[in-house]
Amino acid sequence: xxxxxxxxxxxxxxxxxxxxxxxxxxxxxxxxxxxxxxxxxxxxxxxxxxxxxxxxxxxxxxxxxxxxxxxxxxxxxxxxxxxxxxxxxxxxxxxxxxxxxxxxxxxxxxxxxxxxxxxxxxxxxxxxxxxxxxxxxxxxxxxxxxxxxxxxxxxxxxxxxxxxxxxxxxxxx
Amino acid sequence: xxxxxxxxxxxxxxxxxxxxxxxxxxxxxxxxxxxxxxxxxxxxxxxxxxxxxxxxxxxxxxxxxxxxxxxxxxxxxxxxxxxxxxxxxxxxxxxxxxxxxxxxxxxxxxxxxxxxxxxxxxxxxxxxxxxxxxxxxxxxxxxxxxxxxxxxxxxxxxxxxxxxxxxxxxxxxxxxxxxxxxxxxxxxxxxxxxxxxxxxxxxxxxxxxxxxxxxxxxxxxxxxxxxxxxxxxxxxxxxxxxxxxxxxxxxxxxxxxxxxxxxxxxxxxxxxxxxxxxxxxxxxxxxxxxxxxxxxxxxxxxxxxxxxxxxxxxxxxxxxxxxxxxxxxxxxxxxxxxxxxxxxxxxxxxxxxxxxxxxxxxxxxxxxxxxxxxxxxxxxxxxxxxxxxxxxxxxxxxxxxxxxxxxxxxxxxxxxxxxxxxxxxxxxxxxxxxxxxxxxxxxxxxxxxxxxxxxxxxxxxxxxxxxxxxxxxxxxxxxxxxxxxxxxxxxxxxxxxxxxxxxxxxxxxxxxxxxxxxxxxxxxxxxxxxxxxxxxxxxxxxxxxxxxxxxxxxxxxxxxxxxxxxxxxxxxxxx
Ligand SMILES: Cc1ncc(C[n+]2csc(CCOP(=O)(O)OP(=O)(O)O)c2C)c(N)n1
Ligand SMILES: [Mg+2]
Numbered sequence: 001x002x003x004x005x006x007x008x009x010x011x012x013x014x015x016x017x018x019x020x021x022x023x024x025x026x027x028x029x030x031x032x033x034x035x036x037x038x039x040x041x042x043x044x045x046x047x048x049x050x051x052x053x054x055x056x057x058x059x060x061x062x063x064x065x066x067x068x069x070x071x072x073x074x075x076x077x078x079x080x081x082x083x084x085x086x087x088x089x090x091x092x093x094x095x096x097x098x099x100x101x102x103x104x105x106x107x108x109x110x111x112x113x114x115x116x117x118x119x120x121x122x123x124x125x126x127x128x129x130x131x132x133x134x135x136x137x138x139x140x141x142x143x144x145x146x147x148x149x150x151x152x153x154x155x156x157x158x159x160x161x162x163x164x165x166x167x168x169x170x171x172x173x
Numbered sequence: 174x175x176x177x178x179x180x181x182x183x184x185x186x187x188x189x190x191x192x193x194x195x196x197x198x199x200x201x202x203x204x205x206x207x208x209x210x211x212x213x214x215x216x217x218x219x220x221x222x223x224x225x226x227x228x229x230x231x232x233x234x235x236x237x238x239x240x241x242x243x244x245x246x247x248x249x250x251x252x253x254x255x256x257x258x259x260x261x262x263x264x265x266x267x268x269x270x271x272x273x274x275x276x277x278x279x280x281x282x283x284x285x286x287x288x289x290x291x292x293x294x295x296x297x298x299x300x301x302x303x304x305x306x307x308x309x310x311x312x313x314x315x316x317x318x319x320x321x322x323x324x325x326x327x328x329x330x331x332x333x334x335x336x337x338x339x340x341x342x343x344x345x346x347x348x349x350x351x352x353x354x355x356x357x358x359x360x361x362x363x364x365x366x367x368x369x370x371x372x373x374x375x376x377x378x379x380x381x382x383x384x385x386x387x388x389x390x391x392x393x394x395x396x397x398x399x400x401x402x403x404x405x406x407x408x409x410x411x412x413x414x415x416x417x418x419x420x421x422x423x424x425x426x427x428x429x430x431x432x433x434x435x436x437x438x439x440x441x442x443x444x445x446x447x448x449x450x451x452x453x454x455x456x457x458x459x460x461x462x463x464x465x466x467x468x469x470x471x472x473x474x475x476x477x478x479x480x481x482x483x484x485x486x487x488x489x490x491x492x493x494x495x496x497x498x499x500x501x502x503x504x505x506x507x508x509x510x511x512x513x514x515x516x517x518x519x520x521x522x523x524x525x526x527x528x529x530x531x532x533x534x535x536x537x538x539x540x541x542x543x544x545x546x547x548x549x550x551x552x553x554x555x556x557x558x559x560x561x562x563x564x565x566x567x568x569x570x571x572x573x574x575x576x577x578x579x580x581x582x583x584x585x586x587x588x589x590x591x592x593x594x595x596x597x598x599x600x601x602x603x604x605x606x607x608x609x610x611x612x613x614x615x616x617x618x619x620x621x622x623x624x625x626x627x628x629x630x631x632x633x634x635x636x637x638x639x640x641x642x643x644x645x646x647x648x649x650x651x652x653x654x655x656x657x658x659x660x661x662x663x664x665x666x667x668x669x670x671x672x673x674x675x676x677x678x679x680x681x682x683x684x685x686x687x688x689x690x691x692x693x694x695x696x697x698x699x700x701x702x703x704x705x706x707x708x709x710x711x712x713x714x715x716x717x718x719x720x721x722x723x724x725x726x727x728x729x730x731x732x733x734x735x736x737x738x739x740x741x742x743x744x745x746x747x748x
Contacts, residue, residue, distance in 0.1 A: 010369060013317075018309055025310050056496060063493035069314045069334060072369045 002031060003058055004084065004154055007046040007065060008073040011037065015070045019046065022068065028052065028061050032086075032129075032151030043072070047084075047153045049129075077154060081161060084154035088132045089114075090123045093143035102142070109135045120145055128152075191321045192221035192352040194360070195285075198328040200228055204256050206247065206614060207231040208240040212260025213300060214287025217352035232614070232643060235635040237264055239607040241271025242633065245280050246571060246611030249594045252406070254281040254335045255611060261287040262300030265346075266307065270601055272342050273311045277598025278427065279404065281340035283331050288317065290350040304346050313341030318351050326363040333365050338372030339491040340404055372490060376507035376515050384462070384486045384503050385519035391460035391484075393529045394420045397443065397472075400427035400597075401465015401489060405509030408590040411464065412436065414513050418523040421533055423451040425466045426582055427597045434586035440533060441542075444472035445733045446579045449540035449745045450533050452733070455480050456740040457532075463487040465509045468498040469598065478738025488512045540745045542583050544727070551700050553577060553652050553723040557584035559700075560622060560650060563707045568620040569612050571595065573605030573629035575659040577652035579729040581624045603632030606649060610636060613645045620648070620711065627653040628677060637690035640716040648710060649718040651683055654725045662728045666743075667735075687718035694718040 009015050016035060023030055029051040038045045052058045058076065065074045092102065096116055102123070103113065111125035125135055129152055136147065195218060199207070209231055211219045222231050234240035237259045244255025259268050265286040275282045289298040308315050314334050316327045331343040388394060402411050408431045415422050415438050422432045423443040432439045443451040452474075455461060461483040466472065468487075473479040476498060486503035487495045495504040505512055544554040557580050560568075570585050571594040572578040578595055587593055594612050596604040609623035630651055640647050660675040687694025695710070697703045697719055710717050730744030 014305060014309065017306065021309055056500070060493065060497055067491070067493055069367065069370045 001052060001054075002078075003050055003052055003076055004078045004082070004152065005048040005050060005062065005065070006075050006077050006155060007048065007071055008038070009044050009046055010070040010072060011042050011044045012070050015044070016046075018068050018070060019048075019065065022064055023048075023050065023061070026061070026064060028057070032149075034151040034153045036153070045153075045155070047151070049152050077156060081157040081159065082154050083157055084128055084152055085126055086129050086132055086150055086152045087124065087126045088136075088147060088149040090125065090136060090139060090144060091146040092121050092123065092139050093119060093145055094121055095119060096121075098142065102139075105138050106135065111135060189356065190217055190221065190352065191324060191347075191354045191356065192217040193224065194321065194324055194356060195328065195347070195352065196221045196225045196229060198325055199256065200225070202328065202332050203253075205230060207256050207258055208234065208244040208247070208611065209258035210234055210237050210240055210260065210264060211258075212264045212287065214261035214289060214349045215258060215264075215285075215347075215352070217349065218258060218285070218287070218347070221352075232639065234607070235638050236633065237267035238270055238603060239610075239633050239636040239639070241268050241282070241284070242274070242601075242604050242607035243611035243614070243636070243639075244282055245271060245275050245278075245604070246594050246608030247615045248275070248280045248282060248340075248611075249608070250569065250591060250612045250615035252281075252336075252404070254283045254332055257282060257284040259284070259286050260300070261289055261304070261349075262302045265302055265304045269307065269311065270599075270603075272308060272344065274596055274599040274601045274604065275342040276311050276313065278596065279340050279400065280342070281335040282342040283328075283335050284342060284344040286344060286346050287352070288346045288348040291319070291348045292350070294348065304344070308344050311342070312344045313339075315344040315346065317346040318348065321351055321354050321356060322360045324351075325360045329363055329365055330367060333367070334370060338370070338374075339489075373492070373506045374490060374508040374511055376488070376505050376512040378515070380503060380505045381512065381515045381519065382521075384505065385516060385521035387460055387484055387486065387503060388418055388420070388462075389521040389524060391524045392526075393458050394418070394460040394462065394524060394526065395440075395454045395458040396420050396422045397425065397455065397461060397463040397466050398422050398428040398431040399425045399464065399466025401509045402428060402431045403465075403590055405465065405490075405511075407510035407513050408432070410510055410513035410517070414517055417517065419526045419530065420462070420524075421454055421526075421530060423447070423454055425469070425472055425597075426595065427593075428466060429582060429593045430587035430590040433588045435588065438530075440537070442582055443739075444469075445474070446583065446729050446731065447472075448537075448542060448583075449731060449742060450536035452731075452739045452742060453536055454533055455483075456738075458483040461485050463489075464512070465489060467494045470498070473498065474733045474739040474741070475736055478740060480739075543730075543747055545747060547724055550724045551697075551703065551722065553580050553654065553727050554584050555700065556650070556652060556703065556721055556723060557581055557624070559703055559707060560624070561585050563711050564620050564622065568592065568622045569594065569609075569616055571605050571609040571612055571621070571623050573623075573625040574600045574602045575626040575629060575657070576654070576662060576727070576729050577624055577626045577658070578605075579659075580652070583729075602626070602629035604629075606630055607633050607636050609647045609649070610639055610643075610645060613640075613647050614643070621646070623647055623649045625649065625651055626658060627651050627655065627680060627683075628657045631681075634686070637687065637692055637718075641691045645716060646714055647716050649716070651718065651720045652723055653680075653683070653720055654723050654727070655680065656725050658725070658727075659729070661725075666728070666732070683718060683720035692716050692718055694720065697721045
């Protein structure tokens with residue numbers, strides 16, 4: 001199962017290596033990882049999307065991440081109310097004649113054409129990964145020359161409905 | 174190892190370089206001994222050591238691996254961090270085995286490695302190695318110092334991290350221009366602020382209650398005692414707890430000594446070469462209380478058959494160990510002593526274990542550890558028993574890795590904790606002898622015996638120089654079977670007796686070797702010889718090496734073959 005894990009980390013050299021090295025060593029599959037600064041100086045946020053077999057492995061990955069001294073907080077936010085976005089840049093073959101046709105495809109996705117050249121168009125899309133996948137599929141017939149994706153970034157919505165029991169793995173006491 | 178009055182960082186003898194500051198910080202941490210080896214990138218640190226002579230002792234080993242295993246032995250006995258210094262590049266990479274060993278066995282170390290100057294890091298400068306990347310997966314934490322002014326904080330954090338929670342090695346990489354750099358001002362006192370490191374040491378009362386209730390209801394409870402009890406200095410509490418409820422105790426390899434071997438509730442060691450009663454107790458238990466063990470595969474055997482009927486409780490200071498290998502119904506994140514004290518305060522009733530203990534006692538009587546006396550030579554098991562006798566079972570025993578290690582674990586019946594130094598998790602050949610040096614330095618008044626194999630000893634024997642130089646009365650017992658015995662045993666039993674590259678056809682003359690290092694050496698070829706020589710060897714106040722020739726074909730039994738369940742022991746009875 002794919003899980004979204006949000007990490008708050010101390011912004012120190014090597015912290016990304018600590019996290020990815022740990023996941024690799026313990027045989028966890030990373031689908032994507034994104035990192036950036038937060039509202040607090042010296043603190044960064046990482047969003048990991050990992051593929052784990054079961055609950056036990058999920059618990060293990062969060063506990064191991066928590067053990068890292070530079071990791072301040074680990075939460076599995078997959079089942080919570082979250083906002084989650086990824087950005088992708090897609091370069092499609094074709095001249096500017098194609099532009100209106102492509103616009104027709106990308107409009108419902110609220111994507112934009114951000115660069116046009118003699119033989120290619122570059123589209124920018126933001127959204128959940130499945131939405132990006134869907135657009136890529138629709139653009140494929142035109143000939144995709146290049147794709148760059150940022151990986152998912154996410155955090156909790158302002159309001160959390162009290163539906164399912166929320167699990168935090170920061171500490172089992 | 175006496176330390177003079179500690180110079181204060183703030184006094185008028187102000188430090189001059191980063192290295193001087195470092196040494197002052199170490200003295201302030203209470204460090205008495207440095208285990209080290211110099212080289213280019215740590216020359217400024219050795220300059221500072223020279224200036225601080227009299228205030229801190231440095232022991233020069235003959236290989237960095239020797240220095241770090243000695244520091245591990247020191248840490249195992251004292252519970253305090255062993256402090257290691259090595260130069261950059263090859264000095265640092267020579268430490269890798271020891272760092273990994275300490276990580277696996279949760280030993281507190283603070284390791285200082287030299288690094289090339291900041292300006293040339295990343296240019297493949299002479300003796301540059303990416304020590305941060307190399308050691309990230311094998312340390313509890315590591316640092317590279319970027320400013321002299323960070324040194325006090327980093328050193329303080331390193332000692333704190335190494336010795337609290339689940340202990341482990343912490344490495345500090347120091348670029349040469351930092352250690353050589355002049356101090357513009359004396360950095361202020363620092364306090365530790367580690368928001369990402371807050372080990373839980375007090376147990377959750379609800380979980381304690383849950384465990385107490387489970388104990389009341391159990392018919393076949395068993396305690397698994399691991400090294401976490403030694404780290405928590407909770408051996409007394411463990412024994413009291415077991416006795417209060419009449420619960421039998423299995424120890425792990427590293428947990429030997431947590432309960433006296435002669436205590437009627439002690440079942441001895443469990444696992445691959447554990448006793449029949451210990452393994453069957455875990456197999457048949459309906460409640461397994463793991464205190465400070467990590468359910469290593471050498472203990473559990475095939476997980477499918479491990480404690481199949483038991484409700485599992487696990488007390489560990491490291492939450493990541495709980496549920497990692499064995500599903501756990503009662504997780505308790507805590508220091509071992511805190512948890513045991515709380516458990517003793519519970520009012521829940523004791524279970525009735527009379528019948529259960531009877532069964533286990535029957536196992537003990539029917540399937541004790543066994544070996545055969547052979548008229549043609551010395552049995553290694555008998556050798557260990559003889560050493561036990563001559564040392565009154567009170568020596569500090571270190572071992573290397575292999576058959577002799579298992580025999581020492583089986584036959585040196587530890588009555589007291591903190592006497593047993595062995596490489597468990599990593600199984601590092603070459604560990605035993607240098608570890609004995611560190612153990613002897615930690616405990617100058619104790620009898621320290623290094624029980625080593627003829628093969629493993631040859632991996633770090635150069636440290637014979639150190640015991641001579643430091644006049645450390647370590648007794649080295651080479652259990653000489655002319656073979657990589659444990660490998661030979663597996664080949665005989667599991668690989669169709671294809672004895673591939675595991676016989677040592679050529680060996681040095683160990684007695685001459687000892688003498689070459691100015692140490693007494695003697696060769697022992699029979700039981701009679703051993704009996705006559707042992708008392709004087711142990712009465713002698715200096716190092717001695719004994720090359721004891723034992724039977725090559727002896728095997729360690731019982732044994733759980735890889736992939737087998739804990740109840741599928743072979744060799745439980747003489748064939
Ligand atoms: C550094 C290292 N290399 C290889 C091994 C694999 N190994 C485990 S036991 C053993 C044989 C040890 O022989 P010896 O030291 O003579 O001890 P014995 O088993 O004969 O008592 C070997 C090679 C190891 N544990 N460590
Ligand atoms: Mg041998």
